[in-house]
Amino acid sequence: MLYSLYEAGFYAATPLRAAALATRNFWSSPLNPLRESQGARRIYANADLFVNLTRRYGRPDWGIDEVTIDGQPVRVTEETTWSSPWAKLTHFSRDKGDMRLAGRRELEPAVLLVAPLSGHYATLLRGTVRTFLQDHEVYVTEWSNARNVPMLEGRFDFHDFIDHIRDMLRALGPRPHVVAVCQPGPPTLAAAALMAEDGEDSRPASMTFMGSPIDARLSPTVTNRLAEDKPFAWFESNVIHTVPAPYPGLGRRVYPGFVQLAAFMSMNLERHREAHRNYLQHLMRGDGDSADQHLAFYDEYLSVLDLTEEFYLQTIDKVFQRYLLPKGELEHHGRLVRPELIKDVGLLTVEGENDDISGIGQTQAAHALCSGLPDELKEDYVQPTVGHYGVFNGKRFREEIYPRVRGFIRRTQPTFDKQRRTA
Incomplete structure (x- = not known):
């Protein structure tokens, strides 16, 4: 109604x-x-x-037609390299001729930026994409507005999100790098754990979590307290509504x-x-x-999208109320998710000192969960004075956070990939 x-x-x-x-x-x-x-x-x-x-306010355009690399303008085009009814994988392809003029002749690491599915479009990461394009082949997850997905396409829940991350990493080929911004942290870590356990060639070479609620019990914020204080039934009864006509998703239950x-x-x-x-x-x-x-x-x-009922409610239940991942109780299709089995994937966590969405320690919790990783593959950084948005965008991100992320990705780039670069 x-x-x-x-x-x-x-x-x-x-x-x-x-x-x-x-x-x-x-x-x-x-x-x-x-x-x-x-x-x-x-x-x-x-x-x-x-x-x-x-x-x-509809979905904004990316507006990334060109980036400057080492003082040289480089043309950029958008390409969809993988898609489902619920998401598409957008590749920001840099012109090869322009890259050569910029002095870049090496094969640069591929990075999957996992955008949040929490109300805003992936274009919220426009500044993040521009910054990463200086040194990487950038791919971004663009999630569909649930009100535009017909009922015939079925459901999309927390576990479908995990499966989508796995499929996108496979589409990128051997050992890509993954950067999860905010909400996708827990399902992205789950996807990496499952791929590592299975020994998949496309398991990440490194994973970076930025302001993510890996363990929402730590340093709870206003957002965390809302999820804790309200019973699960309250969310079912008060924030879930039915998509009306004339949208293609007519009849679908969503969190608008x-x-x-x-x-x-x-x-x-x-x-x-x-x-x-x-x-x-x-x-x-x-x-x-x-x-x-x-x-x-x-x-x-003001540009926002709808989330499916099942995805939103399962996220509230599994991440913000029962804390299944940090408690070692998260199951995916009946299979226990075991981050401790990750052995050769770099782990970088980034937090903002003044983050009012994901408090200090929530992202750092990934290090304790990934106990099988050696210390040389782990790194943690807390950026002074920035809030949640500043963790992945703005001047502090460009000048202080990104260089650390770039350096970490370079250090964890697989040896075989370094060897196949061309001079």
Whole structure:
């Protein structure tokens, strides 16, 4: 019912949104002689804010057509190298000719960036991808919006997520590197453990976990306490809703993206209010650069997707309530997941000192679980002063965190791959 009401509210606001759009265009038109007056700017700013607060935000574009490598521009194209109804594996392919001009003639390590399936699109990692492209062949998991997947495609749960990670690693070939950002940490570690136990050629050469709830019992945050304090039945009854028409996933039970977005924003509600007040002031003063920065952030932040009921509820149950992986009780298709059997996969954990989503120690817990790894294949790093987002994006990530990740990947690159590089 809530989903249908949400949709009805959107369509009911269409006339008001159209009127606000017309008002915005009229008062910003270069043909309007009053457009630079204070009154015109005020009217324009309020109309623009209303339009942006009530419009639909679809999946953003990656917008990565080029990166600079050693001072040389290198063209980049997106390629889908593997797909299922629930995800696609996007390869950011760098132009080989441009790479040679940049002095890069070696075969560079392949990295699988596992994006979170927690409400936002994979494009949230745009800055992460740009940074990794300087030194790696980059592949990113792009998860489907559950409301767009027809019921005929069946279910997608926590264990399907693990299977997808395994299939994507296999698609990359022998010994790729995997970097899991936030939520995917536990299922990615489970996938690596199963592949290591089976001796698969495509088991990771290294795995990096960034701000991940490997053991959510440690340094609990507001997010963790919400999952702990509410009984499992509360989540079943209060946050799961049915996809209405006209979406292809009509009838599917989901955790809607707009519910997750409301939860995200409520955590820092005053900060979001202040940001929109500042945006209004920027528009009225004609400060276009500051207004554009605001729009760029919220175009991404307000773009959300739905999660299937089974995936969301199993994640709450297995990761945030029963803590099955750190307790050694997680089973995958009836088989116990045993991280202690990982023997030759590098392990790097990265945390932010001020992370309010995954507290200090939650990601580090992977080291105790992977007890079979020698010390030389383990590394831990805590970045001072950054929060959750700063662990994988922004200036501190580019200048302080990424060089450590890059160095760790280079150290753990399999010997056979180093030997087959061409000069």
